[in-house]
Amino acid sequence: MFGSENKHRPFQTDDPRLLPIADKVARQERLTSEDGLALYQTSDILAVGWLANQVRERMHGDVAYFNVNRHINPTNVCVAACRLCAFGRRKDVPGAYTMALEEAWRAATSGYTEAVTEFHIVGGLHPDLPLEYFLDLFRGLRERFPKVHLKAFTMVEVAFFAKRAKLSIRETLLKMKEAGVQSMPGGGAEIFAERVRSIICDHKIDGNEWLETARIAHEVGLKSNATMLYGHIENDEDRVDHLVKLRALQDETHGFQCFIPLSFHPANTMLEHLPTTTGMQDIKQIAVSRLVLDNFPHIKSYWQMMTPKVAQISLCFGADDIDGTVVEEKIYHDAGATTPQGLRRHDLIRLIKEAGREPLERDTLYRRVTRDETSFTVAV
Numbered sequence: 001m002f003g004s005e006n007k008h009r010p011f012q013t014d015d016p017r018l019l020p021i022a023d024k025v026a027r028q029e030r031l032t033s034e035d036g037l038a039l040y041q042t043s044d045i046l047a048v049g050w051l052a053n054q055v056r057e058r059m060h061g062d063v064a065y066f067n068v069n070r071h072i073n074p075t076n077v078c079v080a081a082c083r084l085c086a087f088g089r090r091k092d093v094p095g096a097y098t099m100a101l102e103e104a105w106r107a108a109t110s111g112y113t114e115a116v117t118e119f120h121i122v123g124g125l126h127p128d129l130p131l132e133y134f135l136d137l138f139r140g141l142r143e144r145f146p147k148v149h150l151k152a153f154t155m156v157e158v159a160f161f162a163k164r165a166k167l168s169i170r171e172t173l174l175k176m177k178e179a180g181v182q183s184m185p186g187g188g189a190e191i192f193a194e195r196v197r198s199i200i201c202d203h204k205i206d207g208n209e210w211l212e213t214a215r216i217a218h219e220v221g222l223k224s225n226a227t228m229l230y231g232h233i234e235n236d237e238d239r240v241d242h243l244v245k246l247r248a249l250q251d252e253t254h255g256f257q258c259f260i261p262l263s264f265h266p267a268n269t270m271l272e273h274l275p276t277t278t279g280m281q282d283i284k285q286i287a288v289s290r291l292v293l294d295n296f297p298h299i300k301s302y303w304q305m306m307t308p309k310v311a312q313i314s315l316c317f318g319a320d321d322i323d324g325t326v327v328e329e330k331i332y333h334d335a336g337a338t339t340p341q342g343l344r345r346h347d348l349i350r351l352i353k354e355a356g357r358e359p360l361e362r363d364t365l366y367r368r369v370t371r372d373e374t375s376f377t378v379a380v
């Protein structure tokens, strides 16, 4: 056993490659790509988790964030036909749907009665829906729910609908902002490495275009999240490359709020033959993300993907956020997820408290929310 002292408990590992990394973490020094690889390659999950927890507690103490949100997926019609996806459909096949605007606005009110603070709006790349449909959708939501934050459109949707509307990325983002969009989710990043991307999502924008769109979003004042889809055909190098590229952009823009590793769900996709991720992979992914992404304020362990049990444990392995009530999740449930489609606020609080953490309800911009039965207030 090798060890070094710390004020809580000693750091211990039986993998000598982790010792220089532990020293860097103690000195708050940036980790290199080689360090990232060593973290992925070690089987000493407790040591990696211990290090990630140091960083997590340094940044957030015992606080663990959650929110009360609702997902709205206006359409599942998509021209991309990504091998990774079980949600998208061609427009005239059974199961394809596109909500009329009234229907989407109605969906926003259905489900739990707890006042939601965020609508998370993403969907397919519909070949016929114009950008104006989505702008009307956002305007209508803004008008009907002026207090609810609109987090909408992945970088992939922005690029697709911009091209269709013959607008630049910047013009499109500005139009979205004018229509009421306040921030953007992190989807569509998948894995930036072209070798992998060309297999799992060959019709999507490439990794550089995703990063460039995020850069412009941050420049026009929209905060965003970032994701990484792991557990399919990528390797350790691809994952490190993805994290390091995100970290470099964050150094420039400071526009990312949180990073969300998404575990691949193979059921009903063209990659159905692949196994699902294991608990070790999921927990390690959270921990490595916390350690490499030193300039990301938050690491989210999205309970829908991780399962509530793994999300809860990951609060001690680097994560400080478990996402929200969600209410009606479609993307992973089409891909075989067996988690509930939504959780209640009190369920999230229980998960966090039983992990020994302090629940803090946040809005999308990580401001504290206080509420009574039917309404909420955001601390600004």
Ligand code: V47
Binding pocket: 084, 085, 086, 087, 184, 185, 186, 187, 188, 189, 190, 225, 226, 227, 228, 229, 260, 262, 263, 264, 265, 266, 267, 269, 302, 323, 331, 332, 335
């Ligand atoms: O981009 C699609 C992933 C993402 C599958 O920003 C799949 O707060 C696993 O980005 N198995 C969309 N994953 C979801 C997303 C997200 C979710 C929660 C919170 C936030 C946020 C963002 O879902 C897609 C893709 O990477 N995905 N199909 C699948 N079969």
